[in-house]
Amino acid sequence: MAIEMIEQDFRRKVCAQIRLEPEGVGRYRVFTPFRFDDGDHLAIALKREAGQWILSDEGHTYMHLTYDLDEKSLHRGTRQQIIANALSAFAVEDREGELMLAVRDERYGDTLFDFIQALLKITDVTYLSRERVKSTFMEDFRAFVEEHVPETRRQFDWHHPRRDPEGKYVVDCRINGRPRPVFVYALPNDNKTRDATITLLQFERWEIPFGSVSVFENQEEINRKVLARFSDVCDKQFSSLTANEDRIARYLQEALREDLS
């Protein structure tokens, strides 16, 4: 096909897919071929307001995004930044959730292209959504301890009854029946590791005698500095539960038999 024919085909196909349909006085539905990922097309109305024509999504774009995302998450962090950039780049106004662009100097086509580009950029925020499989690590840890430590020798979610009645400094599992109890921590992420560091330091400050052991979900994913600080205060660490079940079981058996000090 000659390049002129291709160009004509482009024009015919693209132009044919943009049309208007009246919807009341001074108001038209604008149909375009541009779509969300579920096959729904962008919602665009052309309406007359205060003597000028404006393009509006009538709140549809944000509403559509909230099928997958919490509305609040659109207004913070990276998503907020992407949206702000898109609005700014194409001079689109966000009027309480309704996205609007006024047609100036009778540049209807340019305005429509700008508006469409802004809406499409905003819909990109859905790609920041990650489908996550919820970790079963904490449940697995608990089941593992229940299997290897008799009920009379363990206490989950222990905190010091006198010094910490509100439970600010919690131990995932305390192994009892020893002169020096063992505090066992299950650590799935940086935050929990930081909390465990603070908790162990607090027990040191209170001069409580104890031994400590930690089991990471995946130690390689812990921030280096967070891990370094934790390593200074914890006696024994296992890099993961699944790869060390035998070793952890042996360690717990020994802890039940003797004072590890």
Add this chain to the structure above:
Amino acid sequence: MPVLLSDDEIQRLINEPKPLPPNYHLRLRLKPKRGHKEAELDFEGVYRSPFRLILRQSMRNPLDFSVILAYCVPQTNIIFRLRRYNGKSHEHTNKLEGDKFYDFHIHQATRRYQDAGLREDAYAEPTDRYADFHDALECMLANCGFEFPPNPQPSLTFFSEVFNHGN
């Protein structure tokens, strides 16, 4: 997107009886957000499947709404949309069939669209079973295995008032 549910599993979830909690009408009160109103209700079917009813309506255009029945896939953050009753505010194109329409329409989850790497509910059919938000919700409740709690049950008028909250 990986395939999550077969057509049989989708249909089984839709058919699973879904008793509405006694105060469901209060929990489904639409609350104004930026440019739209919304409400959500998490509940379990009789076989303990976790579901979410999601309601959305534009504050500028009453014909722009969505009534969604979703399945909350256990052990994940995935909200799998089984059915979505949409208003008439935009065109819809079924990418695999190539057809396009501008009407009230019902999205339905299919294995075919998941296989093609598209959104699970990217297939939709036009409908004349409702023409506004309230009727769309009634259709959803009637068609997707919902069971109303024993009395006291709110009248439809009351129900309607609840859903007009935030106008």
